Amino acid sequence: MDRGARTITIIDVAAKAGVSVPTVSRVLTGAARVSEKRRRLVLDAIEELGFRPSAAARMLASRRTKAIGVLAGDTSHYGYAETIRGIELAARAEGHTVSITLIESADEDAVERSVALTLTQALSGVIVLKFDPAGEAALERLPSDLPVVALSGVPSPNFPQVLMAEEEAAAELTTRLLELGHRTVHHVRIPPGNHEDGRTTGWRRALTDAGAPVPAVLDATWEPISGVRIGRALAATPDMTAVLCGNDEIAMGVMRGLGEMGLRVPADVSVVGFDDHPLAQIWMPSLTTARQDFADLGARGVKLLMQAADQTEEVGHSVAHPTVIWRESAAPPRVTSEAGE
Amino acid sequence: MDRGARTITIIDVAAKAGVSVPTVSRVLTGAARVSEKRRRLVLDAIEELGFRPSAAARMLASRRTKAIGVLAGDTSHYGYAETIRGIELAARAEGHTVSITLIESADEDAVERSVALTLTQALSGVIVLKFDPAGEAALERLPSDLPVVALSGVPSPNFPQVLMAEEEAAAELTTRLLELGHRTVHHVRIPPGNHEDGRTTGWRRALTDAGAPVPAVLDATWEPISGVRIGRALAATPDMTAVLCGNDEIAMGVMRGLGEMGLRVPADVSVVGFDDHPLAQIWMPSLTTARQDFADLGARGVKLLMQAADQTEEVGHSVAHPTVIWRESAAPPRVTSEAGE
DNA sequence: GTGAAAGCGCTAACAC
DNA sequence: GTGTTAGCGCTTTCAC
Numbered sequence: 241m242d243r244g245a246r247t248i249t250i251i252d253v254a255a256k257a258g259v260s261v262p263t264v265s266r267v268l269t270g271a272a273r274v275s276e277k278r279r280r281l282v283l284d285a286i287e288e289l290g291f292r293p294s295a296a297a298r299m300l301a302s303r304r305t306k307a308i309g310v311l312a313g314d315t316s317h318y319g320y321a322e323t324i325r326g327i328e329l330a331a332r333a334e335g336h337t338v339s340i341t342l343i344e345s346a347d348e349d350a351v352e353r354s355v356a357l358t359l360t361q362a363l364s365g366v367i368v369l370k371f372d373p374a375g376e377a378a379l380e381r382l383p384s385d386l387p388v389v390a391l392s393g394v395p396s397p398n399f400p401q402v403l404m405a406e407e408e409a410a411a412e413l414t415t416r417l418l419e420l421g422h423r424t425v426h427h428v429r430i431p432p433g434n435h436e437d438g439r440t441t442g443w444r445r446a447l448t449d450a451g452a453p454v455p456a457v458l459d460a461t462w463e464p465i466s467g468v469r470i471g472r473a474l475a476a477t478p479d480m481t482a483v484l485c486g487n488d489e490i491a492m493g494v495m496r497g498l499g500e501m502g503l504r505v506p507a508d509v510s511v512v513g514f515d516d517h518p519l520a521q522i523w524m525p526s527l528t529t530a531r532q533d534f535a536d537l538g539a540r541g542v543k544l545l546m547q548a549a550d551q552t553e554e555v556g557h558s559v560a561h562p563t564v565i566w567r568e569s570a571a572p573p574r575v576t577s578e579a580g581e
Numbered sequence: 582m583d584r585g586a587r588t589i590t591i592i593d594v595a596a597k598a599g600v601s602v603p604t605v606s607r608v609l610t611g612a613a614r615v616s617e618k619r620r621r622l623v624l625d626a627i628e629e630l631g632f633r634p635s636a637a638a639r640m641l642a643s644r645r646t647k648a649i650g651v652l653a654g655d656t657s658h659y660g661y662a663e664t665i666r667g668i669e670l671a672a673r674a675e676g677h678t679v680s681i682t683l684i685e686s687a688d689e690d691a692v693e694r695s696v697a698l699t700l701t702q703a704l705s706g707v708i709v710l711k712f713d714p715a716g717e718a719a720l721e722r723l724p725s726d727l728p729v730v731a732l733s734g735v736p737s738p739n740f741p742q743v744l745m746a747e748e749e750a751a752a753e754l755t756t757r758l759l760e761l762g763h764r765t766v767h768h769v770r771i772p773p774g775n776h777e778d779g780r781t782t783g784w785r786r787a788l789t790d791a792g793a794p795v796p797a798v799l800d801a802t803w804e805p806i807s808g809v810r811i812g813r814a815l816a817a818t819p820d821m822t823a824v825l826c827g828n829d830e831i832a833m834g835v836m837r838g839l840g841e842m843g844l845r846v847p848a849d850v851s852v853v854g855f856d857d858h859p860l861a862q863i864w865m866p867s868l869t870t871a872r873q874d875f876a877d878l879g880a881r882g883v884k885l886l887m888q889a890a891d892q893t894e895e896v897g898h899s900v901a902h903p904t905v906i907w908r909e910s911a912a913p914p915r916v917t918s919e920a921g922e
Numbered sequence: 923g924t925g926a927a928a929g930c931g932c933t934a935a936c937a938c
Numbered sequence: 939g940t941g942t943t944a945g946c947g948c949t950t951t952c953a954c
Contacts, residue, residue: 523864
């Protein structure tokens with residue numbers, strides 16, 4: 241791109257300003273005081289020359305980096321995108337840039353390729369969105385000499401992490417549904433990783449604690465359309481009056497599936513989701529859900545990463561708590577069941 | 582982070598493999614052939630030492646970079662996130678990393694800060710999501726010696742760009758609504774930039790061409806909730822039977838607003854959106870819209886940027902065409918209007 | 923093919 | 939405060 245037009249370097253600036261190279265460096269970094277007179281001279285020279293310091297040279301000489309990497313199994317769906325936004329916001333506030341690598345699947349090759357690409361960069365650390373199997377796999381392949389933080393709904397013993405307390409929120413949602421008079425609550429699960437997700441665990445625990453029957457878990461994909469199929473199937477299930485879905489998008493799919501079979505929400509069936517997707521309150525009926533502050537999650541991740549990168553000390557964990565939001569999609573069952581207290 | 586534990590360099594690898602430093606470099610870059618024997622030696626040494634070459638040193642010495650920057654006024658909403666995903670996918674296929682900077686507003690300071698941060702990095706080029714005023718402002722602040730590509734619905738004369746042909750799609754949507762028998766079509770617009778967006782232009786043109794009255798444009802924000810308010814207001818508008826919304830999320834908001842006032846879609850009012858949001862086909866009723874392939878948009882942007890960075894030649898433009906998808910939310914008006922042809 | 927020598931554009935000691 | 943001297947860890951000539 242600069243055929244002929246040689247790049248402007250710090251040497252050119254020093255020459256133009258009539259000072260030494262380190263002096264220019266000093267006004268650039270602010271590492272040492274420079275007399276106001278020379279400072280102006282340097283600034284003017286930079287301005288006139290349109291000089292931009294070489295990031296590569298700065299990193300090499302200073303051995304410091306201001307970039308954080310993000311590894312994620314998805315970047316476009318709501319929770320992921322919003323988490324990444326939170327990371328970017330917090331990182332930028334610290335003067336760090338954010339470099340994103342998508343992991344296309346949990347397949348060994350795919351994970352390896354994405355991790356390898358991430359590692360080609362000069363990074364001060366990496367945040368892994370451990371929301372899915374791809375993220376889990378990536379976390380294990382990262383070298384141990386690099387600061388790493390995991391963002392996850394499931395504990396990761398070996399890494400600093402921000403834990404999303406999904407289990408308790410799922411339990412709360414389930415319990416309140418039971419208290420409303422539902423005999424049990426069905427669960428449509430998002431794709432699981434190596435461990436059962438907190439949403440499923442919390443749901444099962446709440447059911448068991450209440451002595452309610454535990455229906456078989458139904459598996460959705462990340463695509464809302466998978467919820468539609470499941471909703472249609474659920475409509476044919478006897479005694480089905482309440483459904484807890486792994487996320488709001490699946491819940492919307494399930495509602496559509498139920499609707500296609502002539503069932504109404506919440507009159508015939510209560511449906512609750514998870515995350516508080518921006519469209520959850522717009523949906524008709526508006527969706528009862530457990531709000532997750534993904535942007536905050538990302539910001540916490542950055543904070544943890546900065547700690548991990550700065551100090552030699554052990555880095556703490558951080559826990560984010562979802563908030564249950566009650567909306568139109570959940571109500572008492574229409575027909576009072578014979579099993580009262 | 583390496584207190585005491587000195588970083589492993591190419592010198593260590595060369596020593597361990599019993600070859601010279603340039604030879605290690607050659608197997609790293611593949612720039613020149615190395616005998617199979619030494620090649621193995623080097624690879625083994627790299628493996629055993631866990632050596633990762635310094636990105637900073639490589640960039641500095643080679644004067645080449647494999648990173649592209651993305652500047653966007655939003656990163657979390659569907660069209661943006663999906664475009665960024667497309668950029669990442671295409672960039673990764675070329676061995677490039679992707680660094681994202683959010684521009685929080687079109688405010689001069691905010692734009693300046695984001696652009697400046699982007700420019701601190703060693704980038705081979707920048708892709709600007711020129712979907713909004715923030716993106717437009719950023720585009721103008723980028724230095725001219727850096728390869729830049731704009732992704733936009735409005736032509737940017739001075740930059741290589743991928744143009745989204747929104748105008749024709751909006752016109753098609755509007756025309757088909759008129760053909761269905763609607764007397765006119767109302768328009769709820771997404772936040773405009775310096776120029777009128779193609780969606781609004783296409784809508785107006787179609788109306789004018791058909792001799793239909795042109796109602797006042799209604800302004801939404803990017804938040805779907807703003808559509809709800811507008812939907813409620815529209816419900817009180819006489820003779821209102823069709824609405825074209827600037828995007829699907831606004832359309833969903835408008836549908837909710839109409840619904841709250843007792844109007845049904847499409848029986849009382851037809852509502853169409855733009856983009857084909859993943860939930861558009863799940864919504865009840867499913868949403869008629871103009872599908873935009875944002876991932877492809879991002880991929881095209883990368884392709885253009887590679888051209889701009891590689892060659893001294895003039896870089897071509899690229900045009901992406903939305904596809905109209907007819908779904909349940911649009912239908913003929915219930916009451917045949919008195920004004921026929 | 924392979925090694926020696928010379929930088930890439932900065933920052934970090936170190937004197938003054 | 940400011941300049942001088944050394945690198946940072948690689949890639950790139952250039953000989954051989």
